[in-house]
Amino acid sequence: MSGTHRTGGVRGRIDTAISRLRNPAYTGANRCLPCTGVNLGLTAAAAVAVGLVSPPTGALVGAGGLLTTWLRGYVVPGTPAFTKRYLPDSVLAWFDKAPTGDALGGIDPEAYLRAAGAVTDGQDGDLALTPATRVALIDGVAALDSDERLARALAETLALDPDDVTVQPEGVGYSARVGGQPAGRWESRVALATDLAAHELFADRVGGWRALPADTRASLLGALRLSLDTCPACDGDVTLGSDTAESCCRSYEVLVAACESCNSRLFEIDAAIAGGEAGA
Ligand SMILES: [Zn+2]
Structure with a gap:
């Protein structure tokens, strides 16, 4: 009630922190599905590899990777270039097409x-x-x-x-x-x-x-x-x-x-x- 810019409480402070951390160029509507997929795969592989040595640390690696991918769009710097180079174009084209769907809903x-x-x-x-x-x-x-x-x-x-x-x-x-x-x-x-x-x-x-x-x-x-x-x-x-x-x-x-x-x-x-x- 006190001011228009205050979003009081812990929830508000978390939302503010998240929006400050988020990279809008690679998340939300701009999130790149192929890059997200590659990063989730790399995160899983790293979590399993570390987890074989130390299960608690492996879990931390996995959680950290998921959080970073959600907030920043990717974990590994340079993933967009990496994805462009290694994923076949047919796969990328499918991802690019998928969100468009049939927006016309049958209308000619x-x-x-x-x-x-x-x-x-x-x-x-x-x-x-x-x-x-x-x-x-x-x-x-x-x-x-x-x-x-x-x-x-x-x-x-x-x-x-x-x-x-x-x-x-x-x-x-x-x-x-x-x-x-x-x-x-x-x-x-x-x-x-x-x-x-x-x-x-x-x-x-x-x-x-x-x-x-x-x-x-x-x-x-x-x-x-x-x-x-x-x-x-x-x-x-x-x-x-x-x-x-x-x-x-x-x-x-x-x-x-x-x-x-x-x-x-x-x-x-x-x-x-x-x-x-x-x-x-
Ligand atoms: Zn003109």
């Missing part, structure tokens, strides 16, 4: 976006935004002209306290944090602003939009970005290319849709996943 994104009036057939045979959607996105992105506005709109989208949400550049992309913890990453500032503008448009005009699970909405917004042939920020042409991306422990080919004028990345997908979906 093209059919959904057509029914919502957001996309239609373009002149070149590809999907294209409807003129009304294109104008709404240009206006919506223009209105999100500061990081504070982006953060406030993101908080509204996710029904969170605006004071808890921040956004900032991260590498070539843009990331969001909630309560200081990593909570999402977009291909660029324009990609994030486009998602937020499209969310507002759909929330106004598409019945049932707000009732969809958050990851389903995120996948549909991604599908809409893939349909952009001009940039919502500068009206430049969007072209498709490929690039090599680095995750924590592997490098892989990605397909990239980017604006030729402002170079903003509007959509990025693992080429292996894109190929797999095309073949399915």
Whole structure:
């Protein structure tokens, strides 16, 4: 009751200590499953080896390794490089794919976006935004002209306290944090602003939009970005290319849709996943 920054009691002090020890780059949403797996295996091997000599010390080694992996993401310095080198790419690709799952929950994104009036057939045979959607996105992105506005709109989208949400550049992309913890990453500032503008448009005009699970909405917004042939920020042409991306422990080919004028990345997908979906 005394102050907003006091989290009284032992539990509060433990939470504070843990958040100070945690390495957000390798834990929480950013935890790398292959690296965690390798470290748990190394921890078990070390605990057994030491335990053969001294069972109590072996138990301590095991407990220490588990705690460190939980807090820091890995025990052994350099594990990401080690994992990249020794785990086969097929295994790593599976780990990278696993968390994405089928966020669409059986929804066909093209059919959904057509029914919502957001996309239609373009002149070149590809999907294209409807003129009304294109104008709404240009206006919506223009209105999100500061990081504070982006953060406030993101908080509204996710029904969170605006004071808890921040956004900032991260590498070539843009990331969001909630309560200081990593909570999402977009291909660029324009990609994030486009998602937020499209969310507002759909929330106004598409019945049932707000009732969809958050990851389903995120996948549909991604599908809409893939349909952009001009940039919502500068009206430049969007072209498709490929690039090599680095995750924590592997490098892989990605397909990239980017604006030729402002170079903003509007959509990025693992080429292996894109190929797999095309073949399915
Ligand atoms: Zn642009």
